[in-house]
Amino acid sequence: MSPSQNSDARRISLRAFAPHLLALPLWAVLGVFLAVPILMIVMVSFLDYDDAGLIYTFVLDNYRDQLGSAVLWRTYFHTIQFAVLVWALTLSIGFTVAYFLAFHVRTQLWQMVLFQLCAIPFLTSNIIRMISWIPTLGRNGLLNQALAASGVIDKPLEWLLFSDFAIVLAFVHLYTLFMVVPIFNTMMRIDRSLIEAARDAGAGFWDVLRNVIIPLSLPGIAIGTIFVVTLVMGDFVTVRMMGGGQSASVGLMMSNSIGLLQYPTAAAQAMVLLITVLLMVAAILRVVDIRKEL
């Protein structure tokens, strides 16, 4: 090989390498903040522990104990129940709101104003929005007082607060916007002449909804579903605050393990949850192609 060919080859290899060099900052950020923490959790999940601290041996006990425990299965069942219920409710509310914003609000100004109205509560913290339910739903809260005053009930409803009802209500309140936004986005991209074409073919309101709008909103629905399901599956604050210690979730279970300084157990629980949620997301992505939306 002649010297000039050699230097050409080197230049080409440098050029081929340049894009990777440009992507390096992203790799660094992802590495430091995503890959390394997850690797640490994976490592810790295989360690043993006692009252004094971690013991650096390789054991499978953390996983074996968990998967063999009936409590874990019950808690998973309960959490998935929450996820499904909250998903169904946020989907119906979110779809309706998005539909109204996208197809019934005529002017762009109103669309923006109403959209902001949906988003503004989200400028406050989760906790504050949750706590505000307590004076509303409590034993002597607004709702019970109002119902008692109007004579509908003669003693306060106990299940309003610190119950599964309260947890689902808070979840729906917190996460509906995560459905509204992606669904609204996909709906805004639906060519309005498609709806006219459907009407021209004799489609009524429900036909248009079923045959045109829902199929074309599926990517938005899938993205919203991923948001809501992952948020609910990993939550522990809402369950603790609104459940008042009466209810359990996978996240809460993990938080309790951490409280007891059982880090390897918590790490193993985190791994199981991570894999469960990833499988759920993979299942959603198999059904709906969301690539167009990204």
Place this chain on the structure above:
Amino acid sequence: MIETAGVELIAVTKRYGATTAVHAIDLRIPAGSYCCLIGPSGCGKTSTLRMIAGHETVSGGDVLIGGRNVTDLPPAARGTAMMFQSYALFPHLTCLDNVAFSLRMRGVGKAERQAQARAMLERVHLEDFAARKPAQLSGGQQQRVALARALITNPSVLLLDEPLSALDPFLRGRMREELKRLQRELGITFVHVTHAQDEALALADLVVVMEGGRILQADAPRAVFGHPRTLFVARFMGGHNIVEGTAAGTTLTLADGTTLALPESAQGPVRLAIRIDRMALDRAAGPNRLPVTLTAIEYHGPFLRLSLQDGMGTAHSMLLSEAAFDAHPAQAGDQVVAGFAVADSHILSN
């Protein structure tokens, strides 16, 4: 055999808030004819089409299809079908399902509607593409799917909103022929909105020129092109030179003193339209002779286009066959005479 129906508009008006898009237009489109609505953008042609289709409410007046008042009926109850400008094919459905869509809405069974849709796809030569999604088709193919979808319900009137504007010139020519062939075969009424003069002249039995929400002229293509009634129609359809002057009887005197013979007698200020393809550089071409300066010559193959300027500074043009030009050759800058027969000119109404 599909039934056909004429379309009649009686004082049809469309208002959007304070602005009026269509001003009480009257129009009768005979059954089985090909009608083109043509005009510059914003002239109200699309609003008119959409009112016939039922996709736009009528602010005033009546729409009759086949003698039946359909003003307040939904689109599907009018016996019309619309082909949309961007085709509006359902992106999530296959071509076959797109074509079968309106049958499905009518509750036709799956096997029956698919068989009908397949037959319709064959009619537009797309039977091999039945299982594809619209995004996997070319523009021309998408258009034919849209056409098949519109025709599957056996409409008595087909409404087309700028159907050819998204195609390249070659495909546009082919689709133009196909539209005309289909219209002839089916014998149904076509109402076609376009802004392209050549399209309207080539396709239509009835050309309706619109401007500012009003119909300026509705006539056979030859009449609209050959005898535009107004200055706007003459300029919009093209093909005419226009000279202004003062008429006294059958003599028109231009500002520079040139006199021309008029085809009919008139008084006062008059605009005379002269076909650009009926003028000649030949001094003996006609009794009317307009002294002009030849400013440019363009060779177009079958013909030459000459740019001219008259004594008042108005620009004109002239189309000459190669042979006619060679008989009296001239060069840019020459002072020449543009002659024409009185019969090839007419007086514009305003």
